[in-house]
Amino acid sequence: MGSVVRLLADHGPAFGEALLLTWKLTVMSFVAGFALGMVITVAQLLPLRPLRFVLTGYVEVFRNIPSVALLIFIVFALPDLNVLIDYEPSVILTLTLVGSAFTADYLRTGINTVDGGQVEAARSLGMRPMVVISSVVLPQALRSVVQPMTSLLIALMLSTSLASQVPLPGRELTALVAKIANDSAAGISAFVVAAAMYLISGLLIAWAGAALEKKVRILR
């Protein structure tokens, strides 16, 4: 216990900054990934065979590729294709792409829970397909996927640890404790603090997600 206190005295501010950076990366990739995932899901509903084919491929690729392999490709290989992306945006881009693939998947499941009868009724009222999607299908689909999306948000937060593998100007939580453990003997206490921070953040998200789900869920 004493070593944890000493550790916090030495590195307290660094831990605070690291936590903020972790949250920042998480939020930015989640928002971008969610928006992109929604666009993909809607686009896959359109009767455009070539588009659906390509998007299915996109989802399969980014669900199956290891995030580290994707990050390394973006950071180390893309510049050879004359696409130079800075480190932090690279991390966010990686997590966004992976997040969008999983969002598209979950959202698709959510759409499947909407009863076909509702769509038929809306169509028979003369609503155009896009209006049906935006006012009938999507709202219900979104309300039914709160729980998997909460899990995705937590998973994304845990995945920000891979930012430790590229030379970011700032250090997020995992990079910070790896450095502390390398440089000093305070290894175990540093890991305990980081683990606690991840855990508490995750629990907060899970609690908020559960509360949101209870409010918006559709009882059928």
Place this chain on the structure above:
Amino acid sequence: MSRALEHILFSDLSPKAQAITRAVSVSVAAALFILALGIVYRFHAAGQLDVRLWGLFAWKTTWVFLANGLLGTLASAAAAAVIALVLGLVLLVGRLSSQRGVRWPAIAVIEFLRGVPTLLLIYVCFLALPSVGIKLSAYWMLTLPVGLSTAAVVAEMYRAGVLAVPRGQTDAARSLGLNRAQVFAHVVFPQALRYIVPALVAQLVIVVKDTTFGYVVTYGELMQNAKVLIANYRSLVPVYLVVAVLYCSVNYAISRASRRLGRPMH
């Protein structure tokens, strides 16, 4: 069975709408084609289509080398999966126990392993454990944390499966005189497994993905062998591209296998 939503949404379109749809379809196809050409052109303009960079893939030794890396990946993934399945079961039994003294620690362990990044656990095994005298080999420093992390997820999956087994089964078994342990082992758990097998196999994909952190603990697997090829041949883009395709293919094969197994929960 109701038809897929897309069919309901876009059936019975007026002839004019159908014509518009066809036209848009063709233009989208054309746009995608141009995009593909653009990407190929970008490769060419950056000199990445040079035979010099791709020639190494014509050699058998390159593929043998990559295959060895992949074996390293799979060796770790397989052991981690076994650990996860077995430990997950232990955690599940603890989680479902009627005694608080067993249930609460089980919940704590599960929540801890689920709430902490796998990479952090890997660093713990590599940097922190040795300082208290626990020195593992590189293989175990990768496999153990991945296995533990996955065990917690698997435990929750088992629980979802168990909760999905209809209560009637439990009641009937109890009324036949089986005790709780027998009910669990012979009636509930086998059925629970069948519900969740696709999800379990899908978790295997995540295990394979986690093994890419092998280089952090100096365990040799596919990513590491890729770096050797790059150091030898300066062929960054082609090597990383091929390695990415290899990973995607392996994981895709696993996902496809999972979709054929098991039955839906209701």
Place this chain on the structure above:
Amino acid sequence: MPIATILKGTLVALTLATSAPLFAQGTPIDAAAFDSLVAQGPIADAATIASSTWASKIKQTGSLRLGGTQTSNLFSLLNEKDGRIRGFDAGLAQLLTRYILGDGTKFQFTQINSSTREQVLINNQVDLVLATYSITPARAEKISFAGPYYSSQAGVLVKSNNKAIQSYNDLAGKKTATQAGSTGPAILAQFAPKATVQEFQTHQEALDALRQGRVDAYVTDYTLLLNVLSLGTGDAQLAGAPFGPQDPYGVGLPKGSDGVAFVNAFLKKIESDGTWAKLWSVTIGQRTGSTNVPTPPPIP
């Protein structure tokens, strides 16, 4: 596509099909010379080995657990075609293996990088680390060093068209790459405190960052930079002369191990019988166009 490109492609393809690869890095190492040099190295007698618990343990196990790199062109590069690692560090490690076990190929290799070098010794994952490992007091607290077996200073590498950076004095405000866990960060802190430092895990990654324009300069051991120049691609140059303190490379060993005395005796032996100089020529000298063999640093 222009005819010229097609013809060039065909020519390259024909050359590929008929001869050794065009695209090995710079001057490839003379594999035959390297292999025969290692195969002729000295072998210790039983008494010498028995006098060291570290060496005796290795002899008992039958193989030496080596921590090194596979991706460093001059010092230790794995040829995936024949599975052999060749380079200056690799040669020393294999000579040492032959010295203890009679056969330079009986080693178990673990790939390490600048972040894992100390930990693998502390974790007892390897018996020694030979990987352009600079001896510093901070590291000497966690592990022990034998040697030094080589010394180098720091150098600054920039792209050929960079006229703005003439030496380490011009690095203020510039993005500078260096290897994490190496002496680079400390040297930069002392000589170019206003540089924006980016730390990379391997030499290859830092080089690629320079080539791709992510950083303006790369500061690391001078010898590593000589290798880049030996590639002859003309796209990089040294900015200024080597600077900074003489950076001694040592052999990493577990803390307090008696292997230090053993390895030091081995190093003195190969330095005095000319093997060290021959190894330097084959692995570094011939490939960077340097003919004056440096004198090995004195071993305390």
